[in-house]
Amino acid sequence: MGDLNSRAIGVFDSGIGGLTVVRALMERLPFENIVYFGDTARVPYGIKSVETINRYALQITKFLIKKEVKLLIVACNTMAAVAFEAIKGVSPVPVLEVIGAGAAAAAARTKNKTIGVIGTPATVNSNAYARAIHRIDREVRVFSRACPLFVPLVEEGWLDHAATRLAALEYLRPVLAEGIDTLVLGCTHYPLLRPLIADIVGASVSLIDSAEAMAEIAAGLIVREKLGNPSETPPAYHFFVSDVPYRFQTIGESFLGRSLPHVEMVKL
Numbered sequence: 001m002g003d004l005n006s007r008a009i010g011v012f013d014s015g016i017g018g019l020t021v022v023r024a025l026m027e028r029l030p031f032e033n034i035v036y037f038g039d040t041a042r043v044p045y046g047i048k049s050v051e052t053i054n055r056y057a058l059q060i061t062k063f064l065i066k067k068e069v070k071l072l073i074v075a076c077n078t079m080a081a082v083a084f085e086a087i088k089g090v091s092p093v094p095v096l097e098v099i100g101a102g103a104a105a106a107a108a109r110t111k112n113k114t115i116g117v118i119g120t121p122a123t124v125n126s127n128a129y130a131r132a133i134h135r136i137d138r139e140v141r142v143f144s145r146a147c148p149l150f151v152p153l154v155e156e157g158w159l160d161h162a163a164t165r166l167a168a169l170e171y172l173r174p175v176l177a178e179g180i181d182t183l184v185l186g187c188t189h190y191p192l193l194r195p196l197i198a199d200i201v202g203a204s205v206s207l208i209d210s211a212e213a214m215a216e217i218a219a220g221l222i223v224r225e226k227l228g229n230p231s232e233t234p235p236a237y238h239f240f241v242s243d244v245p246y247r248f249q250t251i252g253e254s255f256l257g258r259s260l261p262h263v264e265m266v267k268l
């Protein structure tokens with residue numbers, strides 16, 4: 001095994017949310033080093049234009065490539081939806097993204113071929129989930145709904161608050177009316193709302209967590225490409241952000257499910 005194997009996996013996100021993907025990666029690939037970048041100075045991306053998101057995504061890609069990562073993971077659904085091709089175009093290492101992962105898991109799960117997708121406005125407007133699902137199965141019907149209030153509600157820590165429940169009922173009602181049996185949580189923040197959403201949609205609708213699906217696909221690629229880190233010592237985790245780290249550090253711990261080690265602020 002060469003030096004390449006001990007290099008880190010680069011994970012990037014618009015801010016804090018990608019920590020749900022890091023959490024899934026830490027659990028699925030416990031010996032892999034991880035370098036994370038969260039663009040906390042410019043979050044949220046989900047309500048920005050395609051052009052701006054592409055420009056930011058390329059800056060982050062260059063930053064992580066300089067960190068000599070062996071693999072890039074686009075944890076942010078919004079960047080995956082609109083900037084994946086641009087990122088792939090400049091990356092010398094393999095790039096994985098959450099939308100393909102979530103789409104594949106949803107297509108495998110649905111029985112009645114009716115899938116709901118929730119995400120940010122940029123993700124939903126891009127139609128990226130529907131395209132990815134239709135590449136797998138053309139017969140599946142996809143109903144998408146943007147839920148722009150979810151990101152700030154989650155960052156506020158209102159995971160089981162009456163206001164969040166009300167918003168979720170509003171957002172989910174039309175999607176549920178289409179008879180979906182599978183719902184993709186197509187945004188980094190939504191796994192934190194999983195208990196509340198599960199309660200609203202009921203047991204007949206399966207929830208697909210794109211973060212978990214992503215970790216599974218990353219694990220598969222690492223085995224196939226023989227990219228695994230041979231070391232079995234505790235891995236190194238580095239977190240970089242573009243704004244002062246205080247908020248990232250405090251809120252991040254609920255996303256990561258454990259305490260956050262050293263977080264460093266950098267300029268892109």
Ligand code: DGL
Binds near residue numbers: 017078079123
């Ligand atoms: N990370 C974004 C996503 O998964 C949510 C936060 C944002 O809008 O930047 O779509």
